[in-house]
Amino acid sequence: MVPAQVPAWAERLSAERQKRLWSQRDLAGHMVQAAPEHARAQFPKRDSIVRRIKDYERGAHKPDEPYRTLYCRVFGLSEEELFAETSTPSFVPELAGGFADAINLLREQWHLLVKRDNLLGPRHTLRGVHEQITLLEGFLESVRGSDRRAVLRLAAQYAESAAWLHEDTGELKEACQWTDQAMNWAYEAGDGLMVTWTMFRRSQQETAQRRPEEVIRLVLSSLRDADRLPAPMRAALLQQHAHGQALNGEERICQQLLDEAHTWAAVTDDGDARAGHGSFCTGAYLEIQRACCWMELGQAARAVSGYEAAMQHLSPVYQRDRGMTLAGLARAYAAIGEPEQAAAVGVDALKIARNSGSTRILTVVTSVDHSLQRYRRLPAVAELHDALTTAAC
Structure with missing residues (x-):
């Protein structure tokens, strides 16, 4: 009844x-x-x-x-x-009147900014994220109780996005600062999943600095209550663990972790994180990460095959990820002695790096150019070098 x-x-x-x-x-x-x-x-x-x-x-x-x-x-x-039998702060709407409308609007704006980043990159997104954080910080000065917890949860989401965007633009100090701020706000709000997600973000930053022990420590801490995590978040953490093992040269463990991640991967994603943290972690994303791990493990030929296959299934909304994949593929081609293919793919990656403002992509393409220095007489390699020189001007 x-x-x-x-x-x-x-x-x-x-x-x-x-x-x-x-x-x-x-x-x-x-x-x-x-x-x-x-x-x-x-x-x-x-x-x-x-x-x-x-x-x-x-x-x-x-x-x-x-x-x-x-x-x-x-x-x-x-x-x-x-x-819970009674209404809780997570029930929408949390706040009264126009204030509630403002917070709900900022929630929706966060999803739009996430999608904007995936399509266009940090150059077109970072300013908007900081503007919304400023608004939320203003709200935090005047709200209390359950209203404050609702604002804190949203502020933590924006701060974690700021951390990622600064990381993508090569500003690691700022990325770490915003990760800490996201964790502080999430902890005050009692948002356990966001606390876990900030640890994921920290592990990525440690990966960029090639500190496998720290990567693995942070991921294992995040996976202590793995059965309570949403499936895509669990997949994202497992693939991050795989990166840590690849940095340690542990091929077998790395591949096992990526295989396990596939059992929790998101089926589809529109690029706006409406399905929660880690919703980007689809099967195609995981295979791109497998190719990255193959490169780390010194198996460039496998990386080439992995990048080429996975890119066919990457959603069009992930344009910046496509650029990063192309950059990785260019590096893999260079490693197997295919300079012209490496240069041609590198030029395509560079275009996305320029449009998006992604320093991560630009850094990989620059390393490819350096590795092809002895082939500068080849037209494709010369074109890549000239394009990079122009970009630096």
């Missing part, structure tokens, strides 16, 4: 789904994807899961296992946040 008044937890389930612009059938698909691989074959058909979701959102009965855990994974929230 459906209760006369829909319980707070049922309204919350519906609100969290709608906040992500998912249909009930979309949510059913995410639940199946979030389930352990060995359990997926035992799941009922999609229509049956949709009927369950409808019952839950009407408050007909409360989810039991495994659906209770799957809800937490796909929404990236704890059981307490989702299934």
